[in-house]
Amino acid sequence: MGNLANQLCESIRAADETARFHLDIFSRLVYADFVERNGDANRAAAIRLHAAIEESHPGLLLGPGQVRAWPPGPMEGWRQRIIPGYGRLARLWNRYARTWRATFRLSVGRNISFRAGLPWRFEGGTEAWPAKPRGELRVIRSWKLWAPAGHGPPSFPQGMLAGALEVSLAGLGWRGHVARLLDSGILPSDIVSLGITDGALEAVSAREILERPWPRLRRFDASANILRAEGAAEVWSLMSKTGIREIDLSRNNIGWGTEFFRDGGPPRLRVLRFAGNHAEARGTRIMAGAPCLGFLESIDWMGNSLAEHGAHAIAGWHAPSLRRLSLGSNHLGPDGAENIARARWMGRLVELDLAENSLRDEGMGKLAPSLGHRLKMLGLESNLLGGDSAGFLAACASRESLVWLEIGRNGLSSDGISKLSTETWPRLRYAGLMLNDIPPGASCPADRFPRLAPLRLARPGRPGDPGLGSPRLDP
The missing domain is CATH 3.80.10.10 (Ribonuclease Inhibitor)
Known part of the structure; x- marks a missing residue:
């Protein structure tokens, strides 16, 4: 799971600076289906996770308690493998954000x-x-x-x-x-x-x-x-x-x-x-x-x-x-x-x-x-x-x-x-x-x-x- 989490993180960071300027959220979800059909399940998971971050407000990601909103049915196997890492990343990144805010205590932190x-x-x-x-x-x-x-x-x-x-x-x-x-x-x-x-x-x-x-x-x-x-x-x-x-x-x-x-x-x-x-x-x-x-x-x-x-x-x-x-x-x-x-x-x-x-x-x-x-x-x-x-x-x-x-x-x-x-x-x-x-x-x-x-x-x-x-x- 650690290797998968690292791959997800790496893919998301790269997408922040490249793909997000070329594909909207809906197109990325469709593209993720295409990638998965071509045998790269981990990359497809990274694309979906990045789309979830795009959708969420104020821009971090959906909370771990909302994982049940992911598609059921044929995606069930994907959910069982990815959701634990998804929640783990959510908690990790929330901790990073809190640490950053606490360290610098900017007056514009709410912005x-x-x-x-x-x-x-x-x-x-x-x-x-x-x-x-x-x-x-x-x-x-x-x-x-x-x-x-x-x-x-x-x-x-x-x-x-x-x-x-x-x-x-x-x-x-x-x-x-x-x-x-x-x-x-x-x-x-x-x-x-x-x-x-x-x-x-x-x-x-x-x-x-x-x-x-x-x-x-x-x-x-x-x-x-x-x-x-x-x-x-x-x-x-x-x-x-x-x-x-x-x-x-x-x-x-x-x-x-x-x-x-x-x-x-x-x-x-x-x-x-x-x-x-x-x-x-x-x-x-x-x-x-x-x-x-x-x-x-x-x-x-x-x-x-x-x-x-x-x-x-x-x-x-x-x-x-x-x-x-x-x-x-x-x-x-x-x-x-x-x-x-x-x-x-x-x-x-x-x-x-x-x-x-x-x-x-x-x-x-x-x-x-x-x-x-x-x-x-x-x-x-x-x-x-x-x-x-x-x-x-x-x-x-x-x-x-x-x-x-x-x-x-x-x-x-x-x-x-x-x-x-x-x-x-x-x-x-x-x-x-x-x-x-x-x-x-x-x-x-x-x-x-x-x-x-x-x-x-x-x-x-x-x-x-x-x-x-x-x-x-x-x-």
């Missing part, structure tokens, strides 16, 4: 999150920053610093951020100061992830910041800056000279002005987040001519007021590499579902989120036949779905491949649960069914859900989210 027993992330406002920060903070790798309007940025000693892998600067108080941090050498240029959000970035200063060399930058977050179309076009143009793989332009009041996407873009870009910009059908139709659509693997187009015409426009996108798509909160109804079902990229999707629309049973009947055998994650929360939709899901091809299914906040009753249980869901590990019309004590046959984790109550990627979970499984 620090630990990973694998080491301080990893500092998150707080400028009011939390000490007048004379101590050198022990240099070991932190992830920083999120808030500076609201009227508060200037904190002072940093030289080298304080030298080891940072990701830095996020949020708030109006940072305006005009980011470039100075770069000039002074305090903010390193070799970070992997950079965020300038919540009013900290303005179009005027974007060029001064982004024209600098960023040799290792893979993720850039410019969300919630109200850049509008002109500012977003400036950021897009500047980013085309970098090697970034992910960009977030959400909540920037861009509207229809999506023409800038047609001007090339970062050549290695794979993830685009464009939520809450009210692009509507017109802006979505303009996006259809963007060269980046040819190589984007993940698109977040939530909250863009698509309605039925917008769904028709997005279905016309030529996106041969698309694997993950989020279309939540877009006023989509049955006709919108029919348009999406006709899209050429539907059969290639691994993840699809349609939460908070109005698909109804009619729309689900049109959408379900197009859900392909590659789909592993499906979000249908708050769509006015009833029992018929449960039947459509049980009959679709994705039932064989789905790992994660969220259908909470709909109108499912015990009849809907019965329809879901008419077929076997061989890979399903999470089913969100809360806030439906399911009576207390409702159950479903466990043999229909052999890998479901019935005690898991938190949505993957959203630690501590209450009100989500699965019905009780009959033995």
Whole structure:
């Protein structure tokens, strides 16, 4: 067990600095299944354990008492071998964290999150920053610093951020100061992830910041800056000279002005987040001519007021590499579902989120036949779905491949649960069914859900989210 624990620890430490910037939590769990099928059970266990650390809040790992939430069924042998080491590591790393806090007794200790027993992330406002920060903070790798309007940025000693892998600067108080941090050498240029959000970035200063060399930058977050179309076009143009793989332009009041996407873009870009910009059908139709659509693997187009015409426009996108798509909160109804079902990229999707629309049973009947055998994650929360939709899901091809299914906040009753249980869901590990019309004590046959984790109550990627979970499984 000692050798296995050491291997787990080594794998997790390595993942903290590499893989975590390329795979999200859900993708890592899918990848762990692949690794295990190829005969490397220890490595698969390390990947799953690291994903658990990512999910937990405030960033250490799930407590030893929660080990029962791991998937049952075919994973039972893995649980028996790994869980003792898992609990042992949890206790060890918690002791490391307590020792570190007791040794240095920093005034900002409550703002620090630990990973694998080491301080990893500092998150707080400028009011939390000490007048004379101590050198022990240099070991932190992830920083999120808030500076609201009227508060200037904190002072940093030289080298304080030298080891940072990701830095996020949020708030109006940072305006005009980011470039100075770069000039002074305090903010390193070799970070992997950079965020300038919540009013900290303005179009005027974007060029001064982004024209600098960023040799290792893979993720850039410019969300919630109200850049509008002109500012977003400036950021897009500047980013085309970098090697970034992910960009977030959400909540920037861009509207229809999506023409800038047609001007090339970062050549290695794979993830685009464009939520809450009210692009509507017109802006979505303009996006259809963007060269980046040819190589984007993940698109977040939530909250863009698509309605039925917008769904028709997005279905016309030529996106041969698309694997993950989020279309939540877009006023989509049955006709919108029919348009999406006709899209050429539907059969290639691994993840699809349609939460908070109005698909109804009619729309689900049109959408379900197009859900392909590659789909592993499906979000249908708050769509006015009833029992018929449960039947459509049980009959679709994705039932064989789905790992994660969220259908909470709909109108499912015990009849809907019965329809879901008419077929076997061989890979399903999470089913969100809360806030439906399911009576207390409702159950479903466990043999229909052999890998479901019935005690898991938190949505993957959203630690501590209450009100989500699965019905009780009959033995």
